Amino acid sequence: MRYSKSFIPTLREDPAEARKNPSHRLLLRGGYIRQVGAGIYEFLPLGLKVLRKVEGIVRDEMDRAGAQEVMLPALVPAELFKETGRWDLFGSTLFRLKDQKRNDYHLGPTHEEVITDLVRGVVRSYRQLPVNLYQIQWKYRDEARPRAGLLRCREFLMKDAYSFDATEEGALASYRTMRAAYDRIFQRVGVKYRVVAADSGAMGGNTSAEFQILAETGEDAIVVCSACDYAANVEAAVAQRSLSAVAATVSGKRESDIATPNKKTIEEVAEFLKVPSTQTVKAGVYLFGQAAGSVPRMAVVFVRGDRRINEVALSRELTATWLRPAEDEELSAAGLQAGYIGPRDLPAGVEKVLVDREIAEATEMVVGANKSGFHRQHAAMADALGALGERANIADIRAVGSGDLCPQCGAALLEYKGIEGGHIFVLGTHYTGKMGAKFLDESGTEKLIVMGCYGIGVSRLVAATAEQCHNGDGLTWPMSIAPYQVMLSALVTTPEAVAAADGLYEALTALGVEVLFDDRDERPGVKFKDADLLGIPLRVTLGKKSLEQGKVELKARTSKDVELIDIATAAEEIAARVKAALG
RNA sequence: CGGGGCGUAGCGCAGUCUGGUAGCGCACCUGGUUCGGGACCAGGGAGUCGGAGGUUCAAAUCCUCUCGCCCCGACCA
Numbered sequence: 001m002r003y004s005k006s007f008i009p010t011l012r013e014d015p016a017e018a019r020k021n022p023s024h025r026l027l028l029r030g031g032y033i034r035q036v037g038a039g040i041y042e043f044l045p046l047g048l049k050v051l052r053k054v055e056g057i058v059r060d061e062m063d064r065a066g067a068q069e070v071m072l073p074a075l076v077p078a079e080l081f082k083e084t085g086r087w088d089l090f091g092s093t094l095f096r097l098k099d100q101k102r103n104d105y106h107l108g109p110t111h112e113e114v115i116t117d118l119v120r121g122v123v124r125s126y127r128q129l130p131v132n133l134y135q136i137q138w139k140y141r142d143e144a145r146p147r148a149g150l151l152r153c154r155e156f157l158m159k160d161a162y163s164f165d166a167t168e169e170g171a172l173a174s175y176r177t178m179r180a181a182y183d184r185i186f187q188r189v190g191v192k193y194r195v196v197a198a199d200s201g202a203m204g205g206n207t208s209a210e211f212q213i214l215a216e217t218g219e220d221a222i223v224v225c226s227a228c229d230y231a232a233n234v235e236a237a238v239a240q241r242s243l244s245a246v247a248a249t250v251s252g253k254r255e256s257d258i259a260t261p262n263k264k265t266i267e268e269v270a271e272f273l274k275v276p277s278t279q280t281v282k283a284g285v286y287l288f289g290q291a292a293g294s295v296p297r298m299a300v301v302f303v304r305g306d307r308r309i310n311e312v313a314l315s316r317e318l319t320a321t322w323l324r325p326a327e328d329e330e331l332s333a334a335g336l337q338a339g340y341i342g343p344r345d346l347p348a349g350v351e352k353v354l355v356d357r358e359i360a361e362a363t364e365m366v367v368g369a370n371k372s373g374f375h376r377q378h379a380a381m382a383d384a385l386g387a388l389g390e391r392a393n394i395a396d397i398r399a400v401g402s403g404d405l406c407p408q409c410g411a412a413l414l415e416y417k418g419i420e421g422g423h424i425f426v427l428g429t430h431y432t433g434k435m436g437a438k439f440l441d442e443s444g445t446e447k448l449i450v451m452g453c454y455g456i457g458v459s460r461l462v463a464a465t466a467e468q469c470h471n472g473d474g475l476t477w478p479m480s481i482a483p484y485q486v487m488l489s490a491l492v493t494t495p496e497a498v499a500a501a502d503g504l505y506e507a508l509t510a511l512g513v514e515v516l517f518d519d520r521d522e523r524p525g526v527k528f529k530d531a532d533l534l535g536i537p538l539r540v541t542l543g544k545k546s547l548e549q550g551k552v553e554l555k556a557r558t559s560k561d562v563e564l565i566d567i568a569t570a571a572e573e574i575a576a577r578v579k580a581a582l583g
Numbered sequence: 584c585g586g587g588g589c590g591u592a593g594c595g596c597a598g599u600c601u602g603g604u605a606g607c608g609c610a611c612c613u614g615g616u617u618c619g620g621g622a623c624c625a626g627g628g629a630g631u632c633g634g635a636g637g638u639u640c641a642a643a644u645c646c647u648c649u650c651g652c653c654c655c656g657a658c659c660a
Contacts, residue, residue: 545619
């Protein structure tokens with residue numbers, strides 16, 4: 001492509017709306033994308049090229065893994081989501097619309113129902129299984145707050161695959177095949193990533209993993225073991241009980257009330273009673289429900305004073321479909337005193353009590369006394385638990401972070417930020433059960449198909465890669481997804497130089513190299529700045545001095561070194577470099 | 584959805600408090616000089632001041648409503 005004929009509107013200054021986010025800023029400045037509305041973007045020629053390359057890698061590996069491409073509609077009749085309850089469950093995130101006959105539709109945020117509907121209409125026998133179908137298609141989610149450019153959009157390109165197996169074991173095999181394909185995809189794209197254990201959320205099912213792309217600006221927190229292969233999203237992470245969590249020496253003193261007037265926070269109480277916060281117990285009060293719009297139920301949870309509560313883990317323990325912290329008025333209405341909530345004498349309105357495993361056997365703890373102005377000291381959690389009877393349970397509900405100990409090997413866990421690039425699940429019969437997707441097995445028995453689903457945010461992956469691949473001057477694309485492989489800059493405009501540049505451009509193109517040929521009548525500085533901003537991996541420069549020696553300059557975008565190579569053999573040499581970089 | 588901020592030329596911004604001819608830089612067009620890291624000089628084109636209503640002799644500026652976008656949080660199969 002000749003730059004002079006191209007549509008690459010680079011910006012000299014940072015767009016005001018994108019200063020916070022490197023990938024967003026550089027994709028806008030480099031003329032890759034433009035914003036149309038909140039969470040809605042246009043892909044310009046360069047951006048589309050990158051998107052198509054990621055898509056190509058994904059398609060290639062999906063096909064290689066035995067999945068078959070289909071295209072499902074983005075516009076979906078409401079009946080399918082109504083069948084599984086997600087028409088209500090999805091809430092405001094679902095883009096809903098009506099046709100001229102006033103029938104309900106939505107724009108697909110994900111396609112489990114549509115694909116299950118397709119498969120149940122076709123599959124009758126175990127002989128037709130397994131089958132794995134995928135599509136690469138635009139998804140629509142009315143995010144409450146779209147942000148960070150392509151990283152969190154309302155319209156985004158996603159690859160979603162769905163496997164259908166006759167048995168659990170088969171489903172697990174499909175899952176493993178997809179996991180291996182995902183590894184190849186992320187490696188080929190060229191990003192640093194970690195596969196982490198994930199929460200399965202409201203999708204149902206129990207086995208899932210996320211492919212997290214490491215980036216400072218990531219919205220997800222993950223913990224990774226410093227010694228073994230344990231890695232998990234903090235939502236799903238568990239940790240060994242640390243040494244400091246084991247109770248202080250037993251004093252032999254009896255549990256008793258102590259006045260703590262106006263001391264409500266952990267810090268205030270710990271300071272007032274001269275105990276470390278690790279010897280206090282923090283209470284959290286939640287309202288939750290097990291169906292959309294169900295009557296709220298109340299749960300009280302206890303973690304060590306210095307810990308945070310993992311609400312995702314909590315939600316999982318309560319098998320809740322929704323959950324939120326209780327408001328102050330709701331606390332008082334239930335007979336609870338904010339700041340003084342403890343495990344003793346909890347009102348009957350509290351249906352569930354969860355005690356974090358870390359403190360389940362702790363003694364010598366300071367807990368709330370459930371009366372205003374008082375805490376209890378020398379408390380043994382096991383005794384309190386016993387007194388609570390049926391409604392109390394022990395569970396892993398504390399948030400895990402840096403410094404916690406690996407549940408597998410006990411080494412220190414490290415915390416990182418990540419961008420969720422892919423997520424794979426074994427769904428089991430969650431959808432096939434609700435939608436009656438059945439088959440006859442070898443014995444003629446009717447069984448539910450066992451399902452798995454596998455997503456990759458294709459447009460998000462473009463931005464996530466940019467998030468990792470940039471420096472102070474601009475983007476630094478990996479060869480595998482760069483919009484062009486080579487940036488050819490002609491610095492001089494004499495007829496001989498133009499002819500030489502033209503010749504090299506034609507020769508490279510003939511060798512199958514993707515070249516952006518900067519033939520513009522611009523000063524060198526402008527061309528260098530734009531080349532760095534666009535981030536094309538190899539730069540070939542035709543300057544006056546080197547041309548006189550019959551040489552051209554070759555430089556990698558990520559390197560400072562410049563090589564001089566013979567113009568006569570330049571095309572072959574450069575093509576070889578490109579091929580080598582692609583692996 | 585709660586909190587905060589911002590909408591003025593393609594981009595970045597000033598002007599708003601204190602009402603009185605719509606400005607600056609970059610980009611763009613023309614001419615000239617330049618030409619290895621975002622050149623210089625001269626001339627020029629380009630704006631319903633987000634929208635609607637109101638106050639006023641007069642509104643980018645004051646008032647009311649409204650739309651949009653960004654940031655923090657909640658949310659995020």
